[in-house]
Structures are given as structure tokens and as C-alpha cells.
Amino acid sequence: MNEITPSSGGNNEPANEAHSHAPAQLGYSPVAEIPHRLRVTDTDPKAARRAERQVAAMFTLSMVFVILSVIAYVVIDKYAVLYIPVLGEVGASNVVLGLTFGLAVLLIGAGAIQWAKKLMPDVEVVQERHDMVSEKEDDNLAAANYERGKEESGFARYKMIRRSLIGAMALLPIPIIVVLRDLWITPPGENPTEILSTTMWTKGKRIISDGTYMPVRPEDLPVGGLVSALPEGILEVQEEEHNLNARGKAAIILVRMDPEQIRSQQGEGWDYNGILAYSKICTHVGCPIALYEQRTHHLLCPCHQSTFDLADSGAVIFGPAARNMPQLPISVDEEGYLIATQDFAVPVGPSFWERDKA
Amino acid sequence: MSTTTDHPVEQIGGATAKYVDQRLGSNKFLGRNLGKVFPDHWSFMLGEIALYSFIVVLLTGTFLTLFYNPSMVEVVYNGSYVPLKGVQMSEAYASSLDISFEVRGGLLIRQMHHWSALIFVAAMAVHMFRVFFTGAFRKPREFNWLVGVGLTALALGAGFTGYSLPDDLLSGTGLQIIRGILQSIPLIGTWAAFLVFGGEFPGTEIIPRLYAAHILLIPGIILALITVHLMMVWTQKHTQFPGPGRTNTNVVGYPLLPVYMAKAGGFFFIVFGIIALIGGLVTVNPIWLFGPYTPDQVSAGTQPDWYIGWLDGALRLMPNWESVIAGFTISWNVLIPSVVIPGILFTGLALYPFLEAWATGDKREHNLLERPRNAPVRTGIGVAAIVFYGILWIGGGNDVIAAAFNLSFNILSWTLRISLIILPPIAFLVTKRICLGLQRKDREKLLHGYESGRVLRLPHGEFIEVHQPLNYKELAVISAKEDLPVLPAPVKTDPDGVRNPSYRVDQLRHKLSSFFLRDNIERPTDAEIEAGQAHAAHSAGLEAPLHEYEELDQDPVGHGGVLHHPGMPMTNQEQVDQRQ
Numbered sequence: 041m042n043e044i045t046p047s048s049g050g051n052n053e054p055a056n057e058a059h060s061h062a063p064a065q066l067g068y069s070p071v072a073e074i075p076h077r078l079r080v081t082d083t084d085p086k087a088a089r090r091a092e093r094q095v096a097a098m099f100t101l102s103m104v105f106v107i108l109s110v111i112a113y114v115v116i117d118k119y120a121v122l123y124i125p126v127l128g129e130v131g132a133s134n135v136v137l138g139l140t141f142g143l144a145v146l147l148i149g150a151g152a153i154q155w156a157k158k159l160m161p162d163v164e165v166v167q168e169r170h171d172m173v174s175e176k177e178d179d180n181l182a183a184a185n186y187e188r189g190k191e192e193s194g195f196a197r198y199k200m201i202r203r204s205l206i207g208a209m210a211l212l213p214i215p216i217i218v219v220l221r222d223l224w225i226t227p228p229g230e231n232p233t234e235i236l237s238t239t240m241w242t243k244g245k246r247i248i249s250d251g252t253y254m255p256v257r258p259e260d261l262p263v264g265g266l267v268s269a270l271p272e273g274i275l276e277v278q279e280e281e282h283n284l285n286a287r288g289k290a291a292i293i294l295v296r297m298d299p300e301q302i303r304s305q306q307g308e309g310w311d312y313n314g315i316l317a318y319s320k321i322c323t324h325v326g327c328p329i330a331l332y333e334q335r336t337h338h339l340l341c342p343c344h345q346s347t348f349d350l351a352d353s354g355a356v357i358f359g360p361a362a363r364n365m366p367q368l369p370i371s372v373d374e375e376g377y378l379i380a381t382q383d384f385a386v387p388v389g390p391s392f393w394e395r396d397k398a
Numbered sequence: 399m400s401t402t403t404d405h406p407v408e409q410i411g412g413a414t415a416k417y418v419d420q421r422l423g424s425n426k427f428l429g430r431n432l433g434k435v436f437p438d439h440w441s442f443m444l445g446e447i448a449l450y451s452f453i454v455v456l457l458t459g460t461f462l463t464l465f466y467n468p469s470m471v472e473v474v475y476n477g478s479y480v481p482l483k484g485v486q487m488s489e490a491y492a493s494s495l496d497i498s499f500e501v502r503g504g505l506l507i508r509q510m511h512h513w514s515a516l517i518f519v520a521a522m523a524v525h526m527f528r529v530f531f532t533g534a535f536r537k538p539r540e541f542n543w544l545v546g547v548g549l550t551a552l553a554l555g556a557g558f559t560g561y562s563l564p565d566d567l568l569s570g571t572g573l574q575i576i577r578g579i580l581q582s583i584p585l586i587g588t589w590a591a592f593l594v595f596g597g598e599f600p601g602t603e604i605i606p607r608l609y610a611a612h613i614l615l616i617p618g619i620i621l622a623l624i625t626v627h628l629m630m631v632w633t634q635k636h637t638q639f640p641g642p643g644r645t646n647t648n649v650v651g652y653p654l655l656p657v658y659m660a661k662a663g664g665f666f667f668i669v670f671g672i673i674a675l676i677g678g679l680v681t682v683n684p685i686w687l688f689g690p691y692t693p694d695q696v697s698a699g700t701q702p703d704w705y706i707g708w709l710d711g712a713l714r715l716m717p718n719w720e721s722v723i724a725g726f727t728i729s730w731n732v733l734i735p736s737v738v739i740p741g742i743l744f745t746g747l748a749l750y751p752f753l754e755a756w757a758t759g760d761k762r763e764h765n766l767l768e769r770p771r772n773a774p775v776r777t778g779i780g781v782a783a784i785v786f787y788g789i790l791w792i793g794g795g796n797d798v799i800a801a802a803f804n805l806s807f808n809i810l811s812w813t814l815r816i817s818l819i820i821l822p823p824i825a826f827l828v829t830k831r832i833c834l835g836l837q838r839k840d841r842e843k844l845l846h847g848y849e850s851g852r853v854l855r856l857p858h859g860e861f862i863e864v865h866q867p868l869n870y871k872e873l874a875v876i877s878a879k880e881d882l883p884v885l886p887a888p889v890k891t892d893p894d895g896v897r898n899p900s901y902r903v904d905q906l907r908h909k910l911s912s913f914f915l916r917d918n919i920e921r922p923t924d925a926e927i928e929a930g931q932a933h934a935a936h937s938a939g940l941e942a943p944l945h946e947y948e949e950l951d952q953d954p955v956g957h958g959g960v961l962h963h964p965g966m967p968m969t970n971q972e973q974v975d976q977r978q
Contacts (some may be wrong), residue, residue: 072643073868089824118502119478127679134505138678141506146671152664160657164650169635169765172538223593223603231589235598251696268694282472285598288693320694325578325713325732326599327571328696334965340848342698343575343808344714346796349524351744360713360731364722390578391720392588395727 068220069165081158091158092313099152102144109140187326233394239271240264240290241368243315246272247294247378255377258315261296264334269294273378287390291320291328292368294378295350304353306385310369312378317368319388322346324361326390339365363391436658437651441528446662448521449624450669451514456621458511459560465501467493468563470602471774479686487565487690490605494564494685510677515560517673519553519705526550530750530780533768534637537761539750542630545623547748552620554705559612561703564683565605570691571700573604582732600693604925639767640878644709646766699798704791711793712739715815739790743783750779757910759885761873771840772879775914781829782822795942830917836891837919841866841877844927848933854941863943865934873931879921885911888956 080087112133122132174182190196246255250268253275258336261267269292277286299314310316320328327343337351346359354365366388369381387395419425469489477492477501497504526546529535532882534541562569577599580591596603635649644650652658688697702710712735719730754776755761755960770777792799793814847865855861868876888904891897898904922930 057485069433069435069653074641074643075649113502118500130679130681131505131580133502133508137503138506138509138676142671142674142678143584144671145667149664149667149671152660152667156657156660160660162652162657164438164643165653167635168651169647171763220593222595224595234594235592236588240653270694282595283470283598283602284600284693288599299514309690320512324718325575325582328694330696331698340897341699342797343571344710345811346718353515357716358811360716360718360735362729362731371538372961373977374423390581390582390732391727391729393584393586393728394588395723396722 066187072164072166074164076163079158079162088159095151095155096145098154102147102151105140105147109137109144112136112140123330127285146317161221175182202284204317231396232392236289236389236392236395239383239388240274240277240286241271243380243382244373246372246373247292247380248272248274250291256294257376258313258372260292261315263296263314264300265296266330266332266334267294268292268330269317289321292317293320293330293332293339294370295332295337296332297334298352301337301351303351306364306367307369308351310367310381312370312372315370315378316350317370317378317380318348318350319366319368319384321389322361323356323365323388324359324390325364329365344393399865409850428515431632433653434632434653434795435649435651435653437636437644437649438439439639441532442636443665444525444528447669448518448525450666451518451521451665451673452620452624454514454670454673455518456509456617458507458514459617461507462497462511463613464607465493465497465504466563468606470565470605471638471760481912482686482689483692488605490563491685491690494566498686502740504774506677508675509561509612509680509682511675512682513680514558514673516682516703516705517669519550519557519639522546522550522553523705524533526747527780527784531770532637532775533601533764533773533776535751536764536768537755538634538763539630539637540755542627542634543751544748545627546681547744549620549623550747551744552616552623556612556616556705557705558950559608559616561683562608563605563612564685565691566685567640567688567691567695568683568685568700570600571696571915572706574599574693574712579732582729583730583737584726584733595745598658600691632772635765637765640769640875642874644766644878649765673853701798707794708739708787708790709736709794711796711814712736714796715790715793715818717815722787723925742759743787746783754914757907758914759907759911760882763803766878769875769879771833771836772918774830774837774917777833778826778830784828785825786822789814789821808933826929834917834919839880840879841919841922843872844922845930847931847937847939850938852941856940862937862940864938867931867938873927877921877924877927881918881921882915884915908915 081091082088116133116136118131118133119130119131122135123129124135127135195202224338247269248254248271249256249260250270253270255272256267256269270287271290274287274290278284293315296314296315299311302311302314305311305316320330322329322341322343324341324344325348327341329339329341329348331340331342332338332350333340337349338357339348339350339354341347341359341361344360346361347357348354348361348365349357350365350369352366356362356364363386366386368384370378371381373379415425417430426974461843467489470490472486473489473492475485475487475492475495477483477495479495482495494508497508511820517535520863529543529546558572563575577591578594580594581587583590594600594604594607595601596607636651638644638649641650652661669926690694701707716731716735719734770780793811795811796814797807799805800810809974847867850864850866852864853861867873885904885908887908888898888901
């Protein structure tokens with residue numbers, strides 16, 4: 041290859057000629073023919089002893105920190121709080137354990153590296169590489185063995201055996217895949233499309249506010265206000281089903297705006313005196329939405345910033361969502377509480393393959 | 399193995415080695431490998447950081463499994479964290495809170511687990527950059543590159559499944575998004591989502607399932623692949639950077655025992671110790687602030703862990719395309735950013751070594767690393783990919799950035815969308831040009847030496863800039879450049895009029911090879927380099943005699959310029975003659 045001898049360099053001549061080409065001793069690789077500068081610890085025994093003391097000190101300190109960490113574990117109350125500038129109020133136990141244990145570990149590492157750098161040889165040595173490719177002999181041997189195996193088994197001759205074996209092996213994984221079917225133990229008669237397309241909302245279902253779980257009257261909502269709401273009976277359903285599935289679909293937001301400002305809705309008269317109910321679950325990938333700007337009637341998803349105009353049928357005005365926020369038609373019952381007049385007309389939440397078949 | 403010392407510990411050690419050797423023949427391996435040479439370079443520590451932080455992940459993770467309860471059964475919290483007292487939550491979340499507040503050292507271990515996971519992925523990414531930009535993936539190391547790509551993908555999976563386990567509001571929102579992504583897959587997506595979640599979202603199955611994946615399946619595969627990764631490094635010996643005494647067929651460095659063992663072993667403790675310090679001092683993922691998961695709540699400014707940020711950014715920046723074909727819905731707005739783009743990126747990564755070798759026709763074995771400047775197209779492609787990734791990553795924080803800098807969110811998003819398309823090609827061109835510029839500079843140095851910056855006026859009035867020869871290290875590094883010829887253009891029909899059957903493929907290959915190699919600045923020949931360096935040495939020599947008179951030049955009655963003294967050469971030629 042392109043071996044350029046360093047001698048043409050002139051002013052950067054190798055600094056010492058300590059490396060003779062002595063025959064390599066057993067266990068020693070030949071020293072690389074590169075200039076090498078001696079360290080202080082190589083020439084000054086005092087410096088070497090100093091380095092030795094440093095390394096030993098680090099290992100000893102590590103032991104001290106181990107003991108301190110055990111003491112800290114026992115002594116410090118686990119609820120004790122410590123004020124540290126910059127960090128603020130922190131758990132005392134956590135900080136002290138982290139510091140003591142961390143330093144105990146770190147010092148072992150620092151000691152080992154100091155030892156390697158100051159006291160162990162820093163002369164680079166050379167080893168030859170060997171090509172990855174096998175010797176011709178091994179190559180031939182492998183090929184011969186393969187041929188023998190092919191011959192003795194008759195894999196090439198017994199066409200029927202070969203084909204049936206390939207077929208058998210190809211089919212074998214099928215049960216492993218099939219058996220995954222019951223990852224969802226499907227209740228009889230149910231299918232995903234239907235489940236995703238229906239929610240708890242039915243005609244006459246009262247709207248209750250999230251948090252207080254009390255039914256909502258129109259007058260509870262000021263113009264410009266937003267309330268997160270749920271169908272009445274949600275807690276009972278959750279209790280019965282032991283999950284939050286119903287909540288994940290039925291969550292809505294109620295907003296009230298001046299009826300004059302409502303430019304369009306998804307259905308004729310789906311509002312009640314300027315009160316609109318929209319699904320709370322984003323049509324992009326399903327984050328709950330509640331960032332509402334009352335002046336512009338824009339609803340912004342905090343996850344991926346899809347923006348919907350609630351005064352205009354919940355249309356997408358920016359961001360990655362493709363579908364309008366589904367609107368829930370509402371009214372009031374004879375007692376004056378807000379109710380749904382039917383379920384959502386379209387599936388709520390993120391799109392899916394069969395969505396438009398629903 | 400024979401020992402010459404008589405320390406009792408060594409005697410026991412020697413006896414043990416013999417005992418094991420008689421059963422496994424292990425001394426053969428030790429004899430060959432205890433002196434194995436490893437080359438040294440700071441960038442080789444990146445992979446070590448990844449390995450060591452993974453060990454910390456395993457150790458701390460094992461501790462966490464002793465206390466964590468992967469169950470979505472609802473319980474009422476009654477621990478010591480007052481703000482959540484009496485709140486309904488899953489056992490998974492409650493046990494995560496208990497680890498943080500009731501178990502002494504639990505929060506430290508939890509934070510160390512999280513920090514080391516973040517460092518694990520980060521170190522892998524930077525390690526991958528090192529391997530890519532230095533061409534370490536070239537023959538014979540393509541398989542190890544593939545293993546590395548697999549490990550990177552698995553690390554993302556390990557991170558995400560772990561992030562989801564505490565079942566806090568933030569992690570549950572992440573799962574909600576995963577549900578949306580699964581549903582966007584054509585044909586099978588809806589069913590896939592129902593199978594993964596064991597029914598409707600969120601259900602009660604997902605946490606135990608993620609737990610199985612997180613603590614058994616994924617780490618098991620990672621561990622197996624790391625073993626393969628290291629065994630291949632061991633067998634093939636580590637690559638080395640070009641330098642004095644280093645060739646393609648040797649390895650220059652320190653022996654395993656004791657130097658490399660002390661350095662690498664010590665470095666493990668350093669990584670471990672630093673993670674423990676960070677875990678003690680810096681809060682990560684304060685799940686108690688987020689509250690338990692419920693599908694109808696979310697907090698503003700939600701951010702995933704850093705390594706998922708680019709995927710989230712892709713979801714954010716994608717235009718809202720969706721089509722209905724034959725009654726079926728295809729959500730391009732979700733499918734492209736979260737399935738197609740990562741698919742292309744990882745496939746591209748995996749195939750790159752093979753594509754480059756095919757395009758350049760390079761079949762040589764490479765044990766010397768290539769300086770990034772000497773492969774301008776590869777370096778350009780790498781930088782373009784990083785820019786692409788970086789923009790997606792910025793996109794993942796677009797709301798936070800818009801709020802922090804008071805920018806219009808919509809303008810920021812559009813800027814990023816456009817940048818995503820135009821900036822990578824620009825980055826490619828700029829990088830390539832920079833590389834070529836550096837190559838020219840290298841050629842210049844080889845042919846003329848260093849420009850010392852010292853202007854010299856010769857006795858006869860001529861001004862020259864003194865050039866100095868390169869030092870031996872730089873000379874070895876720069877002159878290690880290897881040039882490949884562009885693959886020749888194929889002929890359509892040979893002189894006998896026979897059509898070349900592989901004409902189109904060969905033509906494509908010729909074009910690709912030309913794309914990769916045509917702008918390359920040729921390395922001077924060895925003779926040219928030697929002549930160039932000799933010339934530089936000569937130029938530096940011209941300056942030397944002048945220094946001999948420097949003390950005399952302190953004379954205050956000088957007459958400007960270079961003083962002339964008796965015996966000093968009058969002309970260039972005279973000076974040269976005198977030197978010789």
C-alpha cells in the first residue's frame with residue numbers, strides 16, 4: 041500500500057528510539073513502529089508512586105461512599121425533603137443515595153482508568169489480521185461434505201419427500217398465527233366495526249358534567265364556555281365492564297356560542313340555543329381535545345395540533361386530521377336538562393378501514 | 399497455562415483454570431485472546447456506552463419488576479403522595495407510585511432505568527453515525543450493520559413499551575396514538591388494534607401484554623443480538639482509523655489484558671456511576687404529576703421520549719390526506735408518517751451497505767476506516783438523512799417551540815413541511831461540496847506541504863511563503879485515501895453485433911458509480927507525494943539560515959527588511975547551495 045516513511049517529515053521525527061525489533065516474547069505482541077513519548081510516570085519514580093496513591097485513594101473512597109450509601113438508606117427518612125439550590129425541593133433519600141452510590145461506582149471506574157493511563161504500558165502493539173475467507177482446503181471440505189449429505193440422504197433424488205417436506209415446513213407456522221386469534225376473546229355477535237361505530241349515547245340520555253357527574257342545564261353554560269361531559273350512567277357502566285372503554289368513546293365537549301355565529305352544523309337543529317356538543321376524541325389518532333379558543337371557536341388538539349372550527353360543523357382548518365369532529369345532536373328534556381337526541385351519526389375517534397361501511 | 403508465581407490466590411486461580419480447561423479446553427481460547435489487540439479512538443467508546451447503559455437497564459429493570467404490578471385493575475390510591483390520595487387508578491400506576499414514594503431507593507432505580515434507557519438509544523444512534531460516516535459497515539462487516547439496525551429498531555420498541563407501563567396520563571395517551579396508528583393499516587388494521595388491545599381501547603389487557611414484551615421478549619432478543627454483534631466484532635477484529643503504522647491487514651492498539659480490560663471495564667463503571675448520579679439528581683418522567691390514565695383527558699404540551707419524537711413529528715407535519723376507495727377508508731395522514739416513513743428509513747438503513755457496494759463495484763475487504771471527506775456522496779447522504787430526521791424531530795416539538803418563541807404555529811408547521819422536502823437535498827449538496835473542498839486541501843498538502851503563514855523575503859528581494867512538510871501522523875492519515883475508478887459504461891452491442899443482455903442494469907450501475915465517484919479528487923501517487931514533501935522540506939530549509947542571524951537583527955540601527963550580514967547567502971540559489 042501507500043507506505044510513506046515518516047522520515048520525510050523532518051521536524052516531527054520520532055521522539056525516541058526505545059523500540060528495537062527484539063523477537064516477540066511469548067504473550068507479547070510486537071510494538072508498533074510509531075514514535076512514542078515517555079510519560080512522566082515512566083521516567084520519574086516519584087510520579088509513578090503518586091499515581092499509585094491516586095488510584096488507591098479512588099478505590100478507597102469508593103468503599104467510603106458505599107458505607108455512606110448504606111447509612112443513608114437506613115438513616116434518612118424516605119419522606120424527608122431537601123432544598124438544594126438549582127434543583128429545588130428534592131427527596132433527600134433519593135439525592136443522597138444517588139450521590140453516594142453514584143460516586144462509589146464512578147470512583148472504581150476513574151481509578152481503573154487512571155491506573156491504565158498512568159501505570160500500564162501505553163505503547164501500541166501490532167497484530168496481523170487474517171482474511172475472513174476460508175482456506176481453499178476448508179472450502180473444498182465443506183463442499184464435499186455437502187455433496188455427501190445430499191447423496192446419502194437422497195434429497196435431490198426423492199422428489200416426493202423433498203416437496204412434501206417443504207410443504208410441511210411451510211404450513212407449520214400457521215397454527216402459531218391462528219392461535220393468536222383469541223388475543224381478543226370476541227363476545228358473540230360482535231365485530232370491531234360495530235363496536236367502533238356505537239357509543240353509549242341514545243335518544244334521551246342525559247348529559248352529565250365530567251368531574252361532578254351532575255346533569256347539565258343550558259343555563260349552567262355561559263356563552264363562550266366549554267364543559268367536558270359524559271353520558272349519564274357512565275360510572276355504572278365502567279363499574280360493570282371494569283374498563284374505561286365506554287368513556288373513551290362517549291366523552292364530549294359542550295360549547296355555547298352566540299347562535300348567530302354558528303355558520304353550519306352537521307345536522308339541522310342539532311344545537312340547543314347555541315349549545316353544541318362535539319366528540320372529545322380527535323379524528324386523527326384519538327387524543328382527547330380540550331384546548332378551545334372561544335373568540336375564534338377553534339378547538340386544538342394538544343397531541344398533533346389538528347384544529348377544528350366548532351362554528352362550522354367542526355371542520356378541520358389545520359393539521360393532520362382528515363375528518364370533522366363528530367357532532368352529537370342535543371336538546372333538553374321536560375325537566376330542563378340537556379339530553380342527546382340520538383347517538384353520533386358517524387364513528388368517533390380515529391379512522392379505520394371499514395369506517396365508511398359502518 | 400503455567401504460572402510462575404506462588405501467591406495463594408494465583409494458585410487457586412491457576413488450579414481453577416486447569417480444572418475448567420480439562421473440561422472445556424478454555425485455555426486455548428484464553429491463550430489466543432488475552433493479548434488480543436484493540437485499536438483506540440474516542441469514537442469507539444460510543445458503542446461501549448450503548449452496551450454499558452443496556453447493562454444498567456437490565457440491572458435496574460430487574461429491581462423494578464420486584465415491585466411493579468402490571469395490572470389494569472382499578473384500585474383506590476392510599477399511598478403517601480397526598481395529591482392523589484383517594485383517586486381511582488390502575489394497579490400498574492399505583493405500584494409505580496409506590497416504587498417512587500414508598501420503596502427506599504425505588505425512585506433512584508426508576509430514574510436510573512429511565513435515564514439509562516434514554517442514553518442507550520442515544521448512544522446507539524451516535525454509534526450508528528460513527529459506523530456510517532467512517533464506512534465501517536463495508537465488507538466484511540455488512541452483517542454486523544444489519545444486526546445493528548435490528549438492535550436500533552428493537553431499542554425503540556423496548557423504550558416505547560417501557561414508557562407505557564406506568565399507565566399514567568402521558569403514557570396512556572401514547573398508547574391511544576398507537577391504537578390510531580394500528581387502525582390506519584389497510585385491510586387488517588381494525589382487527590390488529592382489537593387483537594393487540596384485547597378488544598376495544600383501552601381495555602384491560604394492554605399493560606400486562608406490554609409488560610411481557612418489555613421484560614422478556616424484547617430484551618431477550620436484544621441480548622441475543624448484542625451477543626452476536628460482539629462476537630462478530632471479536633472475530634473480524636475492530637476497524638481502525640488510518641494512521642502511522644496502520645494498514646488494512648494489521649491492527650494497532652492495546653492488548654486486552656491489561657490495558658483494554660482496565661480501560662473498558664473502568665469505563666463501564668464510569669457510565670454506571672454517571673447514570674446513578676443523574677438518576678439521583680435529575681428528575682425524569684415525574685409520573686405523579688400526570689395522574690392516572692383516562693381516555694378523555696390529556697395535558698397540553700405532551701412530549702414523548704426523545705427517540706419517539708421524530709415519529710410524532712411526522713404525524714404532526716403530514717397533510718390531512720384520507721381517501722375512500724371502494725367504500726374502504728385509507729388514512730394516508732396516519733399511515734404514511736407512522737408506518738411508511740419509518741419503514742422506508744429502516745429498510746434504507748439496512749440495505750445501504752449492499753447498495754453502496756453494488757453501485758461502486760467495491761468488493762475489497764476494508765479494515766481501515768474511511769475519512770468522511772473521502773466518501774463525499776456517502777457523507778452527503780448521511781447528512782441529508784440526519785437533516786430529514788432532525789426536521790421531523792423539531793416537528794415533534796412544534797407546539798412547544800411555537801409557544802416558547804412566540805411564533806405562529808401554522809407558519810412554523812408549513813416551514814417545517816417545506817423544509818422537510820427541500821433541506822435534505824441542499825444538505826446533501828453542501829456536504830458533498832465541503833467534502834470535496836477538504837479533499838482538495840488534502841491533495842494540496844500532500845503535494846506542497848503546509849502553508850506555514852510565514853512570509854519570507856529572500857536576500858535578492860523575492861517574497862515567498864514558507865511551506866512545511868506534514869508531520870508523520872497527518873501524512874499517514876491523509877495519504878491513506880484510496881481511489882476507486884468509475885465503473886465503465888457498458889456497450890449496447892459488441893463488435894460482432896451481439897446485444898449485451900445486461901445493458902440496462904450495467905448502464906444503471908455505471909451511472910450510480912459515476913454519481914458516487916466521479917467528483918472524487920484523485921490522490922497523488924506515492925512518488926508525487928514524496929517529491930511534494932521533499933519540496934516543502936526544502937522551502938522550510940530556506941528559512942533556516944535566516945534564523946542564525948536573528949540575534950544580530952536585534953541591532954537598533956537596522957535598515958528594514960531582512961538584514962544582510964557578512965557570510966549570508968545573497969541569492970536563493972546560493973542559499974540552497976550553502977544548505978547542502
